[in-house]
Amino acid sequence: MTKTLLKTLIASAALAAMTGAFAQQTKLKWAHVYETSEPFHTSSVWAAAEIEKRTAGRYHIDVYPASQLGKENDINQGLTLGTVDMIISGSSFAAKSYPRIGVTYYPYTFRGVDHLLAYTKSDIYKELTKGYEEKSGNHIVATTYYGVRHTTSNKPIAKCADMKGLKIRVPDVPAYLAMPRACGANTSPIAFAEVYLALQNGTVDAQENPLTTIEAKKFFEVQKNIVLTGHIVDHLNTVISGGLWKKLSDADKKVFADVAQEASAKASSEVAAREKELVGIFKGKGISVTEVDQNDFRDTVLKNVTFESFGYQKADWDKIQAIK
Numbered sequence: 001m002t003k004t005l006l007k008t009l010i011a012s013a014a015l016a017a018m019t020g021a022f023a024q025q026t027k028l029k030w031a032h033v034y035e036t037s038e039p040f041h042t043s044s045v046w047a048a049a050e051i052e053k054r055t056a057g058r059y060h061i062d063v064y065p066a067s068q069l070g071k072e073n074d075i076n077q078g079l080t081l082g083t084v085d086m087i088i089s090g091s092s093f094a095a096k097s098y099p100r101i102g103v104t105y106y107p108y109t110f111r112g113v114d115h116l117l118a119y120t121k122s123d124i125y126k127e128l129t130k131g132y133e134e135k136s137g138n139h140i141v142a143t144t145y146y147g148v149r150h151t152t153s154n155k156p157i158a159k160c161a162d163m164k165g166l167k168i169r170v171p172d173v174p175a176y177l178a179m180p181r182a183c184g185a186n187t188s189p190i191a192f193a194e195v196y197l198a199l200q201n202g203t204v205d206a207q208e209n210p211l212t213t214i215e216a217k218k219f220f221e222v223q224k225n226i227v228l229t230g231h232i233v234d235h236l237n238t239v240i241s242g243g244l245w246k247k248l249s250d251a252d253k254k255v256f257a258d259v260a261q262e263a264s265a266k267a268s269s270e271v272a273a274r275e276k277e278l279v280g281i282f283k284g285k286g287i288s289v290t291e292v293d294q295n296d297f298r299d300t301v302l303k304n305v306t307f308e309s310f311g312y313q314k315a316d317w318d319k320i321q322a323i324k
Helices: 003-024 037-052 074-082 101-104 115-117 123-136 174-182 191-202 209-216 242-247 250-283 295-306 314-321
Strands: 026-031 059-064 086-090 139-153 167-170 186-188 206-210 227-238 288-291
Touching: 003 242, 003 288, 037 059, 037 139, 037 250, 059 123, 059 295, 074 086, 101 123, 101 174, 101 191, 101 314, 115 227, 115 250, 123 314, 139 250, 167 191, 174 206, 174 227, 174 295, 191 206, 206 209, 206 227, 209 250, 227 242, 227 250, 227 295, 250 288
Parallel strands: 026 059, 026 086, 167 186, 167 206, 227 288
Antiparallel strands: 086 227, 139 206, 139 227
């Protein structure tokens, strides 16, 4: 056998191996509604590459940010329809399949980021995520701290009653309505991507989101009052479609879960650190940042909004409250 022929055979074998590997590669779509600058996207991109690496290239995941594959309702439905394989989305949307899991969005459920992260390691977390999987067929592999939700407004707000008659944008999810409606505000479910324009042109007077989102979406440019209502300690789930989860081997399930949880921890840490900086940054931009008596808001919600009206169970809320 000549050297030329040997080289040709080796090259052919290598090409065949590469072609075979490519043919066996499964391509997946991972969607979310957040900006490319936000930790939820950058950690997802890292996770996608890490999963491909740890599975020796058997899975390639393309990440679609900023509602490229649809609004949050759309991508949740996409898990069932098969148009997406993985998403990042709040438990408030998971609650449409399994209402009990939405109790985490009842205002003033969590005391802060540490309480939320402790919840993700608790028995009640396992119980609620299992219930969601049984109802939806989809599997939650990780939960990320999204930030504490506060209110921005075109007028000052000092107490719950000051929100009476205020037109405020909230996501199209029942749990987000609790605090504004308890305080007498009029809620409007404008799509996330359209909120800036709605604030700018006066379609709504206010909105509510974490400080990091207020920064990323530049809401501070069109709202000069940030009110630290702190009404929801928000979080996002990394969810894998039931169709994909069932196809994964046990070893691959571990890879997907491990990587998702590592990415979640990374993003949670970045968000918490940035939140601590932003009050000073916003004040430096001439934005009014107001602390309020959160007990006033909390007591009003507890008085006017029952758990049962959302399909929640107070027993679940009590278990979360008891987590140290």
